[in-house]
Amino acid sequence: MNDKIKPAHQVGPVSAFFIPQVMQIGIGYLSFQQIITKYSQQDAWLASLISGALSLGILWVVLRLLENERQFGMPDLFSIHTRIFGRRIGTILNLFTVTHVLLFAIRSLRSYIEIVHVWVFPQMSMFLFSLIFCLIAWYIVSGGMRTIAGVCLLSFIYLVPLSILTLFIVPHAQFENLLPLIDHSPAALLKSCYELTHVYLGFELLLYVYPFISNPREARKWAFRSALTTVYFYTTTLILAIAYFSQGELQNTIWPTVAYWKSVRFPLVEHIDIIAIVLLLWATIPKVCLCSWIIARAVKFTVPKIKMKYSLIVILALFIAGTTMIRTGLLVKQLNVAYTRYGALIIYIYLPILLFCQWIKKKRGRSAAS
């Protein structure tokens, strides 16, 4: 298992830009404004900046972890776990982090289905949709990491028009709404930061993908650029939302982004919101693909006998089952809450601790050797 990845299976360093970017931007983009402004009203953009800065910090931790690991073999989270904690505990920890990946996939898929149900096709069958969706995912993942990275790139390109759509609300924005600046307590801001965690989550998947990216020195730079772009993207969207909605209205709107798509009108194309939601399918495909690929790799890592193409089918079946079981909007909301908590636990607490453990291990190893 611990042999190096062949260059033929690796992707270029620019993928370190597209992959985390596409993982981060998704369905959360439609609704994050409401939850965040609940605590810090017009100062929520500040929370977004803080949260973004934190995500950059955690990205540094992630890259540090991986780079320290390079000399011992494969630079990914599974190897780190087993090397530091031994085979048994390492496997348990792998399970712990992979559960989050599973949650990430199911939550992305289910949230997307929810949006389609609410805005476009209330009658759409969840089972059939997720089945077709997972077939597509299966087809892509069968192509290997390079295909997944390609889909991430496509997804990024397809989603650019959506960010341009946001510009249409600038003439209606009342930037006075942003005043007075910084009028909230640090506690309120931190609460907002925590609520923002789920939109910034996703970049930590680099922990699993990293060995497949060639030229790590360049890749690291691209990873940071990716995180910065996300911060810019979310912060500007948030500022526009605060300026465009009054606070009371924002608290009343579950999907503020779709609400302002709803007010964009072109002479020939009505209902941009529906087109945009359909386009958002492309934000979900790479997530499900990458997550199923990661889980399949985890299975292979733990039980090398099982081939990835077989475990993949089971994993996708699990996605379909998980998605179909979550029947109501309330459950989707609870799933999102659980996902945010789990994710915050992993990135803010677990990863720094892991880095610390790695450091201890290094110290011990050195003192044992001398």
Added chain:
Amino acid sequence: MKQKAALIAPLIALLLLSGCLPTSIIDDVLLVEAEGIDYLGDGKVMGTVSMPNYAANPNPGSGGAGLPTTASMLRHLSGVTYDGKSLVDRFQPSGQMPLRVGKLRLMLFNTAMAKKGLYKQIDLRNRDPDAPRDMSLAVVEGSCRKMLTSADYQTQIPVARYIQDMIEQNSEHNYPESTLETFMYAYYGDYMDPFLPIIRKQGDHIEMYGLALFKGDKYVMRLSENRVFTFKMLFQKFSQGVYDYEFAPNKHIALKNVHTNVNYKVKNGNSSSPDIYASVNVRAQIRQANPGSISKSTGPGMEKKLNKHMAKEAVQLVHRFQRKRIDPLQLGQHVRSYTRNFDGKSWPERYPNARFHCKVDVTIRQTGISE
């Protein structure tokens, strides 16, 4: 890989075909373009929906495709229901095709309905994913049903589009912009109240008839046509408005503003009587003047008079709002923006005591092509 693709392609096709969903094909639905709601009392309303009617002109090339173009579709439906009922659902039993609100452009309420309160209607529209947010709302002096169902208009285009064009057109001139979007902004927002244009039917046409000012969701006050310019001047920056000034009995000049902007400053926002300073800049052209009343040399004098007059009007306007305890100009929002730790709870009590100062600066750029 190729084999696999060949294997799953029919499978996907099968699934896609079995996953058919109800569609809304534009030829096979009734696109509701306007809804009118007249209050009857006791929670009952008379609802009217209006659909476009693509008929009357025989199309020689229509062949046998679907509907003959000469066939008339339903043009409007009305009936009694309760307040807050979705009219599309109410009238579906009488629809020859599915009714859809995806292109709803106009919602009308008669004055009784507006006085009773629109919160159920606004909640309905806010909850509805299908209806667009940029539709126009208006209060109708008279009956919405009559307005939407009359056939005696001069224009041949569907009445819903006629009214919406009129409202949109006027919101580029004297009337402030008002759509569902702005109404919800002010209705759900704190420290502000919404407003809507009032329209009425005059014989064979429809006209704008001032602004309906709301307190929360209830219509409480009408702003007459000649005050609308002052209102808009304090509300947003705009151009193309026309202001008529009677500087002496029966002697008028009319300004067409090229550009107007307004700036607010607030002092003592948390005291019992906050000071609100509005400074308005009007750059204007003279459109019409009493003969001999204005030329390039007498311009500055007229500007001064105008400054004073418009500022006085603005202050009077705000005093009227304060007496009614309504805030359609969103002054509370300005105070909130310029006050740290704004005390929002006591604002409704403090608002009537707020001191409003207005400074208007008119610049007459041109007086026309004759001396």
